[in-house]
Amino acid sequence: xxxxxxxxxxxxxxxLALASCGGGDPPPGGGPQPGSGAGLLSSILALEHASVAxxxxxxxxxxxxxxxxxxxxxxxxxxxxxxxxxxxxxxGGDPVEGRxxxxxxxxxxxxxxxxxxxRFAGDLEQRLVRAYLDALGLLPEERQRRIAAEIAAQEAQxxxxxxxxxxxxxxxxxxxxxxx
Amino acid sequence: MSTSRRRxxxxxxxxxxxxxxxxxxxxxxTDVARLERLLAxxxxxxxxxxxxxxxxxxxxxxxxxxxxxERQHVRGLEQALRARGGLEPRATVPLPELGASLASRxxxxxxxxxxxAEAVAAxxxxxxxxxxxxxxxxxxxxxxxxxxxxVALRGVLxxxxxxPGA
Numbered sequence: 353x354x355x356x357x358x359x360x361x362x363x364x365x366x367x368l369a370l371a372s373c374g375g376g377d378p379p380p381g382g383g384p385q386p387g388s389g390a391g392l393l394s395s396i397l398a399l400e401h402a403s404v405a406x407x408x409x410x411x412x413x414x415x416x417x418x419x420x421x422x423x424x425x426x427x428x429x430x431x432x433x434x435x436x437x438x439x440x441x442x443x444g445g446d447p448v449e450g451r452x453x454x455x456x457x458x459x460x461x462x463x464x465x466x467x468x469x470x471r472f473a474g475d476l477e478q479r480l481v482r483a484y485l486d487a488l489g490l491l492p493e494e495r496q497r498r499i500a501a502e503i504a505a506q507e508a509q510x511x512x513x514x515x516x517x518x519x520x521x522x523x524x525x526x527x528x529x530x531x532x
Numbered sequence: 533m534s535t536s537r538r539r540x541x542x543x544x545x546x547x548x549x550x551x552x553x554x555x556x557x558x559x560x561x562t563d564v565a566r567l568e569r570l571l572a573x574x575x576x577x578x579x580x581x582x583x584x585x586x587x588x589x590x591x592x593x594x595x596x597x598x599x600x601x602e603r604q605h606v607r608g609l610e611q612a613l614r615a616r617g618g619l620e621p622r623a624t625v626p627l628p629e630l631g632a633s634l635a636s637r638x639x640x641x642x643x644x645x646x647x648x649a650e651a652v653a654a655x656x657x658x659x660x661x662x663x664x665x666x667x668x669x670x671x672x673x674x675x676x677x678x679x680x681x682x683v684a685l686r687g688v689l690x691x692x693x694x695x696p697g698a
Binding site: 421424425428481484485486487488489490494495497498500501502504505506507508509510511512513515516521522523525526527528529 | 594597598600601604605608652655656657659660661662665666667668669670671672673674675676677678679680681682683684687693694
């Protein structure tokens with residue numbers, strides 16, 4: 353496990369998960385059938401909304417190249433929101449919407465400097481990769497799994513960029529967030 | 533031979549290639565076939581990094597790390613194949629472009645970046661079509677590592693780490 357996975361960082365990511373998937377978010381609408389994947393996709397969508405806000409907060413603590421990458425990753429996360437929203441809507445679901453930036457910010461750890469920001473970013477991206485990899489074995493439709501796989505690969509790249517910015521190897525482990 | 537019998541016979545003969553093609557297509561559309569294809573791609577990547585290390589076409593620490601990852605991926609895929617009664621594919625013929633790519637570190641990084649992108653695309657396709665849900669997470673975990681290799685190789689090339697199409 354990476355040394356940067358500190359207790360504070362992990363708590364921050366856990367707080368983010370609670371903020372994204374907690375009781376305040378509306379449940380999926382009555383349209384989709386049980387087992388359609390709508391519930392799981394809605395949870396992922398809530399996490400993606402939170403990630404857009406989180407990367408915005410992370411960017412505020414970064415400068416130079418790191419800031420440019422953070423801004424690029426915000427755009428990628430927004431694209432993921434659009435893609436997952438499309439999947440939920442295609443199932444007849446009611447895609448969850450994001451909360452305000454202030455609401456999300458309450459669940460983020462304090463980012464005093466670049467090191468704090470990169471730790472939080474690393475924990476966040478690990479959580480995102482894990483969410484998509486877990487979904488791959490659960491989503492029932494080929495199109496859903498294809499999009500989940502494509503986004504998982506992008507999240508893994510984002511995680512690699514965070515590693516590089518923190519002075520670590522881009523790909524430290526042969527199995528990202530798990531083993532065969 | 534009556535006309536109707538002759539027609540039936542001709543129809544049967546015509547159907548043989550169709551049946552064979554259908555069987556072949558079905559054989560390709562199995563998790564074992566997908567695992568075998570991914571294993572072949574991992575063997576190819578492993579061979580490429582091994583050759584690059586021998587010819588100093590990659591920085592040694594990075595080359596050793598990426599090569600070791602490919603070895604672990606091969607081991608994992610072989611294990612998954614054996615559990616499903618699959619046959620391990622024979623060693624693949626190296627791509628003709630490999631030789632030229634070993635001329636310099638940037639040339640090899642570019643070549644390896646292409647191989648990694650091809651492998652990630654193959655994993656994405658396999659993951660979409662998988663029959664066994666249990667393979668989703670482990671194969672996704674290897675795919676994610678391949679995507680990270682791409683970032684490392686773009687770093688070698690001095691290119692933006694999140695390249696076009698990334």
